[in-house]
Amino acid sequence: MNYTFISGATGGIGKAFTFSSAKRGENLFLTGRSENKLLALKTQILEKHPNIQIEYFACDLTKEDSRKEMVEYIDKKGITFSKILLVAGVDTQMAFLDYTEEKVLFQIRVNAESTISLTHALLNRRAEKTELLSISSMSGVSPMPYFALYSATKAMLTNFFTALHYELKDKGVKVTVVLPGGVPTREDIIEDIKGQGLWGKLSSKSPEFVAEKSLKALSKNKLQYIPGGFNKFLNFIMKLAPKRLKLRFIARRWKKIKKDAF
Ligand SMILES: NC(=O)c1ccc[n+]([C@@H]2O[C@H](COP(=O)([O-])OP(=O)(O)OC[C@H]3O[C@@H](n4cnc5c(N)ncnc54)[C@H](OP(=O)(O)O)[C@@H]3O)[C@@H](O)[C@H]2O)c1
Numbered sequence: 633m634n635y636t637f638i639s640g641a642t643g644g645i646g647k648a649f650t651f652s653s654a655k656r657g658e659n660l661f662l663t664g665r666s667e668n669k670l671l672a673l674k675t676q677i678l679e680k681h682p683n684i685q686i687e688y689f690a691c692d693l694t695k696e697d698s699r700k701e702m703v704e705y706i707d708k709k710g711i712t713f714s715k716i717l718l719v720a721g722v723d724t725q726m727a728f729l730d731y732t733e734e735k736v737l738f739q740i741r742v743n744a745e746s747t748i749s750l751t752h753a754l755l756n757r758r759a760e761k762t763e764l765l766s767i768s769s770m771s772g773v774s775p776m777p778y779f780a781l782y783s784a785t786k787a788m789l790t791n792f793f794t795a796l797h798y799e800l801k802d803k804g805v806k807v808t809v810v811l812p813g814g815v816p817t818r819e820d821i822i823e824d825i826k827g828q829g830l831w832g833k834l835s836s837k838s839p840e841f842v843a844e845k846s847l848k849a850l851s852k853n854k855l856q857y858i859p860g861g862f863n864k865f866l867n868f869i870m871k872l873a874p875k876r877l878k879l880r881f882i883a884r885r886w887k888k889i890k891k892d893a894f
Contacts, residue, residue, distance in 0.1 A: 636715035640719035642670060645842055651677070693720055711757070721769075760804060762806070767846075768809050773787075773866075797853075810856075813863040816836060
């Protein structure tokens with residue numbers, strides 16, 4: 633049976649994708665780390681959409697064994713995927729020298745390694761026609777001092793899925809990479825957006841907006857989707873601005889923020 637796979641389903645943006653997909657009558661395969669959160673989410677969705685099938689699997693994406701167990705469960709259930717929505721991610725923000733080795737690996741594993749490894753495993757279990765979406769970030773558009781690792785993992789996703797879009801275009805697979813600006817999900821992100829004043833107001837879009845518009849972009853097989861006019865403009869400006877000026881501007885803003893998502 634065909635399902636929509638959603639990683640990070642228990643997070644702010646993932647939940648919005650989960651509800652948008654349920655509204656479309658799709659069967660759902662949900663993943664996050666917490667069994668309790670996944671069960672609560674399943675119960676909540678079934679109250680509104682009792683006719684869809686929902687499977688879930690608690691998986692720590694940083695652990696190869698945990699990912700392998702999830703894929704084995706998928707095979708045992710005979711599940712194939714007509715939609716793959718890769719949303720999970722972590723956003724540690726601090727000077728690189730303040731990281732521990734463990735924190736470095738954690739962020740690379742969640743944002744980059746697991747996303748790409750899952751893409752491979754899930755594409756090998758795809759339906760005849762499949763749609764694949766990855767949540768990258770506007771933070772990947774330019775290198776970001778004091779947010780360097782997050783920015784680099786997101787740039788990797790943007791490049792990877794953009795190339796994959798082309799590779800898979802004749803194979804019945806649509807691929808879109810999404811680059812959101814601020815999305816008010818967790819309390820700390822809501823505070824960050826507020827703290828950015830007008831900039832934050834202009835660049836942020838709700839999780840529901842991001843999910844709905846991204847799914848529409850995916851169904852049209854758009855190469856990349858940037859939610860919101862201001863962010864599209866910013867993306868354009870970032871490409872034109874001189875590199876050293878950009879680095880100085882970004883460093884000044886981001887030096888003040890320290891956030892440990894570990
Ligand atoms: N919010 C923004 O402003 C913004 C902007 C641009 C891009 N993004 C990207 O959008 C995505 C979602 O962001 P969000 O704001 O919705 O974040 P969030 O609310 O913190 O959700 C993160 C999700 O990722 C999952 N996750 C984290 N570490 C994991 C691990 N080791 N194994 C399995 N799952 C793990 C979390 O699962 P648990 O429930 O187990 O914690 C949760 O479901 C991320 O990729 C983020 O980089 C966010």
